[in-house]
Amino acid sequence: MAKTRKREEVKKEDTWALEDLYASEQLFEEDCGRLAGMIEEFPKYKGRLKEGSGVLLEMLEDYSGMNKLFEKVYVYANQRLHQDMGNAASQKSAASTEVLMDKMNAAESYMVPEILGLPEELLAEYCREERRLEKYRRFLDEIFRQKPHTLDERSEEILAKAGELAKASSNVFTMFNNADITFRPVTDEKGKEEPLTQGRYTAYMQSPDRRVRRETFANLYQGYAGFKNTLAALYEANAKKTAFYAKMRNYGSSLEAALDDSEIPVAVYDSLIDSVHGHMEPMYRYMRLRKKVLGVEELHMYDVYVPMVQEVDMKVSFERAKEIVKEGLAPLGKRYQALLQEGFDSRWIDIYENENKRTGAYSWGAYGTHPYVLLNYQESLNDVFTLAHEMGHALHSWHSDQEQDYIYAGYRIFVAEVASTCNEALLIRHMIENSRDKQEKAYLINYFLEQFRTTLYRQTMFAEFEKVTHEIVDEGGTLNAETLCGIYLDLNKKYYGTDVVSDEEIQYEWSRIPHFYRAFYVYQYATGFSAAIAISSRILAGEEGALEGYFEFLKGGSSKSPIELLRLAGVDMAGKEPVEDALEVFEEYVGKLEKILAGGQREI
Known part of the structure; x- marks a missing residue:
């Protein structure tokens, strides 16, 4: 590297x-x-x-x-x-x-x-x-x-x-996480010592070499563990700030205050957690399958990101990534594809990692100019989907800006992840459907299941962590490193089940999540993913008015409430159906992967 x-x-x-x-x-x-x-x-x-x-x-x-x-x-x-x-x-x-x-x-x-x-x-x-x-x-x-x-x-x-x-706690964490924290290097598959950075962490965790994954996992979390008390103080300060503003504005809780801006009832948040709790068995079943396919006596947290189908080479150049994204999003029509191409050709995107560059990826921009996308592209399949995801955000903004006056152009947080995850859902289904190689198909289904695990299950786990910890502060309690680590470790065990070893290091994961400094944001990844599965299913099925309704949603900005906007696209998030249906799709694809892998990975 x-x-x-x-x-x-x-x-x-x-x-x-x-x-x-x-x-x-x-x-x-x-x-x-x-x-x-x-x-x-x-x-x-x-x-x-x-x-x-x-x-x-x-x-x-x-x-x-x-x-x-x-x-x-x-x-x-x-x-x-x-x-x-x-x-x-x-x-x-x-x-x-x-x-x-x-x-x-x-x-x-x-x-x-x-x-x-x-x-x-x-x-x-x-x-x-x-x-x-x-x-x-x-x-x-x-x-x-x-x-x-x-x-x-x-x-x-x-x-x-x-x-x-x-903003102090958020600003301090941002500078710490992006500019100050350093990690011990990792020895790669060839025995060469390489730097461990935020941008490279995911790539290392997908390495077929278990030693590389274990070393990466340990080195990253040892870095955060060394600052656990400082990071706990920052987290508590942010939670206290959230509670203070909620109380000052006469809300019953921090959660109620955070959801009210988007006109979302607290029941929607609680329903998400309850629905996922009711569908834990498919997740445990998926982990059992992973343990069996990887052939390990114990499945550890550093084993949950590596693809189960090892032999498929899915390293993708950025040029090829752009082609794949356009092919996968063809159901959205020629005009949408032309806008994608305009973004690719007109330097909307900051593509590769560089020294001191902000980690992760996002889409942003200002009204009156085109949107922008920040990436840290590493040529993995995940990066291809990140491109599709962030361009979904960008073109959501583009449509809203074109249709709405500035005062209504910005869409609310609740719908912010719908267009991006709809793009991902369309792309993965296209790739699975068009794969003629069983091994590649298994790899892609595995990837699709990972989207459910990381977006629907894991983000709901994050949401439950926020709910529990903010309730402690709302009720006058205090948070420290021991409390936060204990809560997080217990939730990790609940969400991954007994077939996964919840390694000691995973208790520090809460300390590296930037979104926690925007309280009660992450649950919308899960609800947005559920809505995206529903919308993409309608579009792919060719349901009458599905595509037109979706573009009306994209153009809506904040001209209606988020619940009303999603109804334009044929999805009612006020009910349990979208989340329940998405979880059933997850279970269906676990079954498909079990069937393909039944004869053993090498016989696919």
């Missing part, structure tokens, strides 16, 4: 075109200055909303324009930082936009309380009088829906100004 390159050594064509956001640093700085002026001016509407509908309209227009400009400078500064987290100039620029965000939040903190202070009959009169206010009807309705959780003007201002302090 080659030495990790420095940022300046990466080919331009392999990097994202940040110049499409800002052609020069000077233009970025000018917009930061313009934004600072808008922030300073925004309080001019304070106390004036009763003057007439024109003042309300002007305030909402300025609010929208200010936030749109902030999004552009914030995205640019942070994406530039993410391509090299060790760059001091980029750190400074990103920090300056954080300051602008806090100032903006403080400057607009009076807005919602003043809108809520308008008599509803006067607001209705304003909307009749000024037709241009109709654009903001849902925005205003949402404000009134959350009236019980909106504080007086002074309290809102204080909460807004405390925003910079509230």
Whole structure:
């Protein structure tokens, strides 16, 4: 494995075109200055909303324009930082936009309380009088829906100004996880010592050499274990912050507060966990099959990522990955494929790992410009699906931005993973269906089952961990490394069953999950995956209106509630059916893999 390159050594064509956001640093700085002026001016509407509908309209227009400009400078500064987290100039620029965000939040903190202070009959009169206010009807309705959780003007201002302090635990963890933590190197299959990085961890864990996997697993978690008390303090601080805001806003729990923004009932969260608990046996059955096929006396946690079908060579160049993704997403139509190609050709994507680059993958962007995708491509099959996944996010954003005004273009977290996982579901089914080699088919089914394990089961386990730990803090309890490790280890045993050895190191896994610093986010991977299985099944079955309904969903942004938007695509997440159906698909494919592997791996 080659030495990790420095940022300046990466080919331009392999990097994202940040110049499409800002052609020069000077233009970025000018917009930061313009934004600072808008922030300073925004309080001019304070106390004036009763003057007439024109003042309300002007305030909402300025609010929208200010936030749109902030999004552009914030995205640019942070994406530039993410391509090299060790760059001091980029750190400074990103920090300056954080300051602008806090100032903006403080400057607009009076807005919602003043809108809520308008008599509803006067607001209705304003909307009749000024037709241009109709654009903001849902925005205003949402404000009134959350009236019980909106504080007086002074309290809102204080909460807004405390925003910079509230981000401390997340910011510290991000810098620690991306720039500071180091791990002992790994000796690869050929006996060569190689660096262990966040980006290379998954590739090592898929190695056919069990010693490499065991060493990688031990070295990574020993790295985190050395900071367990610090990381526990960060986790608890973040949970306390979440509880504080929930209590201040008159919610019954941190979970209720987190879900309310997307209009999701707590029952949906609890139903997900209950449904998965009711389908643990297929997971245990899958682990028993893995243990049998790998031929090990004990199945350890470092054995659960390696493909069960070893001989299939699925190393994929990025050029080939783009072709595979386009082929797999053909059911979405020629226009969708043309948009994929535009993204590939126009440098929407930052492709390869480099020194100090942010780990993982994401799609992001600013309204008015094309979306961007960050990857750390390592030529594995998983990376191919990551490409399809992140381009699903990107084209969801593209459709929403094209159809919606800025105020409704951003979609809510609950639906954020649907388009991305729908792409993955379409791609894997295409590959399984078109495989003519039994061994390759077994490999792909194994991969599909891994998506269920890691997305539906594992993310639900994460969600249950968050529920348990945040409830402790909500009730006035405390969290430390021992408590967090104990809770996590018990859950790992529950979700993997007695046929898997829950190694001591796995108790530290909670300490390396970035999404935990965005409380109660991860459950939506599981619900989104379930919705994606349902939508992709409808599209592949050629159900009447399935494709049209799906594109209406993609265009919806936040113009409707997430539950209503998914109903456009024919999926009702208010019920148990999508999750239950997805778990049944998992069980079905476990059976298919058992059948293919029944004669032994070498006889496939």
